[in-house]
Amino acid sequence: MYCKTLMAAALLAAANFVFAQVEVEDRTIDNSPSNAPYSPAATVEPAPAAPASTAVSGGGNNIAELFYQMQVMQQEILELRGLVEQQTHQIKQLKQQRLDDYVDLDRRISALGQSGAAVSAPGPSSTAPVASSAANSAAATAASSATVVGVASSPASEMAHYKSATKLVLVDKNYDEGIARLKEHLELYPKGRYAGNAEYWLGEVYLAEGDLESSRQWFERLMQDFPLHAKVPDAKYKLGTVYHQLGMDTQAQQILQEVSMSSGNAAKLAKDYLKQNFNG
Amino acid sequence: MTLLKKIGLIVVCVFFASAAQAQITIEITQGVDEPTPIAVVPFGGVHASDGAAIHEIMANDLRMSGFFRPIAPADMLSHPSRQEDIYYRDWRLLGATYIVIGNISRDEQGFALEYELYDVVSQQRLFRKITRGGTQAVRDIAHAASDQVYEAITNIRGIFSTKMLYVEDMGVDGPSRYRLVKADIDGARDQVLFSSSQPLLSPAWSSDMRQVAYVSFETSRPAIFRHDLVTGTREQLTNFRGLNGAPAWSPDDRKLAFVLSKDGNPELYTLDIATKKLTRVTNHFAIDTEPNWTPDGKSLIFTSNRGGSPQIYQIGLASGRVERLTFDGDYNARGRVSPDGKSIVMVHRENGVFHIAWQDIASGDMRILTETWLDESPTIAPNGAMLLYATQYNNQGVLAAVSMDAGLKFRLPSKLGDVREPAWSPFPK
Numbered sequence A: 001m002y003c004k005t006l007m008a009a010a011l012l013a014a015a016n017f018v019f020a021q022v023e024v025e026d027r028t029i030d031n032s033p034s035n036a037p038y039s040p041a042a043t044v045e046p047a048p049a050a051p052a053s054t055a056v057s058g059g060g061n062n063i064a065e066l067f068y069q070m071q072v073m074q075q076e077i078l079e080l081r082g083l084v085e086q087q088t089h090q091i092k093q094l095k096q097q098r099l100d101d102y103v104d105l106d107r108r109i110s111a112l113g114q115s116g117a118a119v120s121a122p123g124p125s126s127t128a129p130v131a132s133s134a135a136n137s138a139a140a141t142a143a144s145s146a147t148v149v150g151v152a153s154s155p156a157s158e159m160a161h162y163k164s165a166t167k168l169v170l171v172d173k174n175y176d177e178g179i180a181r182l183k184e185h186l187e188l189y190p191k192g193r194y195a196g197n198a199e200y201w202l203g204e205v206y207l208a209e210g211d212l213e214s215s216r217q218w219f220e221r222l223m224q225d226f227p228l229h230a231k232v233p234d235a236k237y238k239l240g241t242v243y244h245q246l247g248m249d250t251q252a253q254q255i256l257q258e259v260s261m262s263s264g265n266a267a268k269l270a271k272d273y274l275k276q277n278f279n280g
Numbered sequence B: 001m002t003l004l005k006k007i008g009l010i011v012v013c014v015f016f017a018s019a020a021q022a023q024i025t026i027e028i029t030q031g032v033d034e035p036t037p038i039a040v041v042p043f044g045g046v047h048a049s050d051g052a053a054i055h056e057i058m059a060n061d062l063r064m065s066g067f068f069r070p071i072a073p074a075d076m077l078s079h080p081s082r083q084e085d086i087y088y089r090d091w092r093l094l095g096a097t098y099i100v101i102g103n104i105s106r107d108e109q110g111f112a113l114e115y116e117l118y119d120v121v122s123q124q125r126l127f128r129k130i131t132r133g134g135t136q137a138v139r140d141i142a143h144a145a146s147d148q149v150y151e152a153i154t155n156i157r158g159i160f161s162t163k164m165l166y167v168e169d170m171g172v173d174g175p176s177r178y179r180l181v182k183a184d185i186d187g188a189r190d191q192v193l194f195s196s197s198q199p200l201l202s203p204a205w206s207s208d209m210r211q212v213a214y215v216s217f218e219t220s221r222p223a224i225f226r227h228d229l230v231t232g233t234r235e236q237l238t239n240f241r242g243l244n245g246a247p248a249w250s251p252d253d254r255k256l257a258f259v260l261s262k263d264g265n266p267e268l269y270t271l272d273i274a275t276k277k278l279t280r281v282t283n284h285f286a287i288d289t290e291p292n293w294t295p296d297g298k299s300l301i302f303t304s305n306r307g308g309s310p311q312i313y314q315i316g317l318a319s320g321r322v323e324r325l326t327f328d329g330d331y332n333a334r335g336r337v338s339p340d341g342k343s344i345v346m347v348h349r350e351n352g353v354f355h356i357a358w359q360d361i362a363s364g365d366m367r368i369l370t371e372t373w374l375d376e377s378p379t380i381a382p383n384g385a386m387l388l389y390a391t392q393y394n395n396q397g398v399l400a401a402v403s404m405d406a407g408l409k410f411r412l413p414s415k416l417g418d419v420r421e422p423a424w425s426p427f428p429k
Helices: A003-012 A014-030 A053-120 A138-144 A155-170 A175-188 A195-209 A212-225 A232-245 A249-261 A265-278 B054-064 B088-094 B138-154
Strands: B027-030 B036-040 B068-070 B098-106 B111-119 B124-133 B163-169 B178-184 B191-196 B200-205 B211-216 B223-228 B234-236 B244-249 B255-260 B267-272 B278-280 B288-293 B299-304 B311-316 B322-324 B332-337 B343-350 B353-360 B366-368 B376-380 B386-393 B396-403 B409-412 B418-424
Touching: A155 A175, A155 A195, A175 A195, A195 A212, A195 A232, A212 A232, A232 A249, A232 A265, A249 A265, B036 B054, B036 B088, B054 B068, B054 B098, B054 B138, B098 B138, B111 B138, B124 B138, B163 B200, B163 B396, B178 B200, B178 B211, B191 B211, B200 B244, B200 B418, B211 B244, B223 B244, B223 B255, B244 B288, B255 B288, B267 B288, B288 B332, B299 B332, B311 B332, B332 B376, B343 B366, B343 B376, B386 B418
Parallel strands: B036 B068, B036 B098, B376 B418, B396 B418
Antiparallel strands: B027 B409, B098 B111, B111 B124, B163 B178, B163 B418, B178 B191, B200 B211, B211 B223, B223 B234, B244 B255, B255 B267, B267 B278, B288 B299, B299 B311, B311 B322, B332 B343, B343 B353, B353 B366, B376 B386, B386 B396, B396 B409
């Protein structure tokens, strides 16, 4: 009825066509009437075969045989080609999977080697032997998503330096030392991969110490230096609260509203803060 | 394919008043979980005389998108048409997230709709725009405004101004048994482009929407015709022995790809419309059919059984290099490339049932989009967010639509004959 459906049927029945042809040829050779009701095509096909008679019947048989064999081989080739295509595809997938597995394993081993090194040499000045984006501390997680790639000569020592600074702040709560170490880090690696994080933590530490003005400056500097940094939404939220405490309500509302439009944890915090303090 | 009996689904059917005159109406069978409530306030100013109120058409469009739940004008506490008349508290009580207000004015040239979109939560105006149109273009104005509202909120270009083609089989022998119909995408303003006593197949839009190509059996064998929608002239492009089918326009509208079996078995060809130069694209003793251009115009995807079962392949027109794209299942056919060229949709057979499936080309991930039976002829919206396909419902051929994430589904049943072979137009230029 519809050409498209006919074609779909043709595609489906491609294999059957071959065997239908076979039936037709068999009939001309065997001349067995039992096959007659099977295919209407048979009534057309045998017509030229009948007058071919005895003289050429041998040659006709050979051609028919060749034709039959060609059809069988064509079908065989189609199926083999399908198999090759599938296997090529599977090999490609396996290769990719092997690579992915290796990268995953490498990442895990690196992380393991790093935590081991941290245990054996806890001194803050020790250089970690393995450089990788390990994910076993908040600082390292943030670092892995940092957008600025460091150009420092030794990424391992850069990370060790940054970690020692954040350890002073987060673990030892030694804020004065921590501030000094973070500033030193920014001097050593001004465009380093942890520079944005260092600026963020400086803002946080000054905020914790109650030095609102310095806190404001560091958060603003982060937004200016690394506008696409992963810490920016958090920094904006904190900056909003700093503005609020400094009495700069307009700026506070503006920046908090800006953050609350985004997604993530900072947006939620900003919304809550707006609700509590600005009835927004 | 034989006709299988379709089990009727019990669904909530929503009929739209504004589409009532149209032959095809819309029934939403599955919407998104929480559609955004939006109030399209009846517009101030003069009203169009043909009875189709613009705000109703817009509400209908937005509902059809599945992302919105329009609020009925009767439920609104007020019908503001100016910013100063909006009381946000009232709208928040109604649960509206957005409000559309505006005014219609009329001059010698026609109507002008001046409309504004407001965010109820932030109490801010998102935009203010003016859309103009002739006296007969009320629906065009409404659809254009719906497009703007949809895009402003979802960041996805709206498709309400697009059109569709479909073939209708009236089921009664006669000179107008098969009809090629052009209609708005909401089913309204249906217009018969051509009718014939013999089957019509595979309508395809040119990318400038000025021409369509289709297969007609009027000359007793299938032939490909080009139909100019501006002048109404028709031209027969092919008249070869055997199959002449599945035309597809190149993205620059200069060429047409199709299938001919003049040399024995179906192969892909391209025809240069201006020079009438015919180029053979595939050469294989297996069946090659159903070509579709990639958006860059550099390659075709097509269905072939060269691997023993129907699968979708891609061929580079310059290189002639063939690459297989589908590996899931033993039947994948009628591929269509998405407008961004990154994914394909196709007819996929699973457990003997034909569904529409989506596949990411790079990763090979496949997703089955439809649960209906005997689904065929997928055609993708120009914004890539939805597709139309033909299926069976209540023993009748109907069109249905599904979003690419399978979240939204609706049917477009016809009041008259069997509807098949949809073709979603490109964006109007």
